[in-house]
Amino acid sequence: MQGDFSNEILMVNEFRKYLQSNNWQVVQLVCSGGQAHLSISYKDNGKNKTVFPDVIAIRGKMILVGEIKGRYNYSDELKLLEIKKSSLAQERLIKNIAMRFGLEKNELYAEFALINSSFDPVQPSSLFQFVFEGRIFVLIHPNGSVGHEFSDFFCVTL
Structure with a gap:
């Protein structure tokens, strides 16, 4: 257990460096169970939900929302997919950031990513995945295509 927590702290620190070196403004970056300050409240199938994403960062018009773990975590994938599929959740996130x-707010959009160090990552459906490979993050x-930054896949408006 201690090893997993240490690995997660390493991941958070390395991802912070990655974001800062790529001109992202970090809004929220915490380990699981940390004291996240920004939440997203929405309804899912008639139930009220409040989630605290581990990662929220902004660059230009893109808001990055992510979950960070030492290894791939299926429940994190489900959490992000629920937020992504909820127009209310995205609307509230974008309004808050704006x-x-x-x-x-009409110019902002969100992208969703899992952040982990799984060397054989499971491909999540419709989510990006940052994989830490010792010294660098692979996106x-x-x-299934591989790059190092969102601009490797599409034009990013800064």
Whole structure:
């Protein structure tokens, strides 16, 4: 258990460095069970839900929402997919970020990613995946193609 927690702290610290070196503004970056301050509340199948994403970062008009673990975690995948599929959850996230940073909410959009160090990552459906391979993060597109940054897959408006 201690090893998993240490690995997760390493992942958080390395991902913070990655985000900062790629001009992301870190809004929230915590280990599982940490004290996240930004939540997203929405309804899923008539039930009220509140989630606290491990990772929220912004660069240009893109909001990155992610879950970070030492290894791939299926429940994290489900959590992100629920947020992604909920138009209310995305609307509230975007509105919150727009208000905090004085941005136009109609120009913002969210991308969702799992962040882990699984060397043989399970391909999540419709989610990006950052895999830490010792010294660098590899970004895997939902279609399986590999890059190092979102701009490897599409034009990113800064």
